Amino acid sequence: MKSMMLHTVFFSMILTNILMVILILWMHRKFVRHYQQNIQITVENMVN
Numbered sequence: 001m002k003s004m005m006l007h008t009v010f011f012s013m014i015l016t017n018i019l020m021v022i023l024i025l026w027m028h029r030k031f032v033r034h035y036q037q038n039i040q041i042t043v044e045n046m047v048n
Helices: 002-047
Strands: none
Touching: none
């Protein structure tokens, strides 16, 4: 019974870590895309 509980805790920890990583990657992608657009606009303004 105790090992079962330990297993459940371990599994939930792994699941939480995976969710965190996915969230961070998703946020990072959104941020990078937004940032790239801003850089493009800035470069275009400098060229013009």
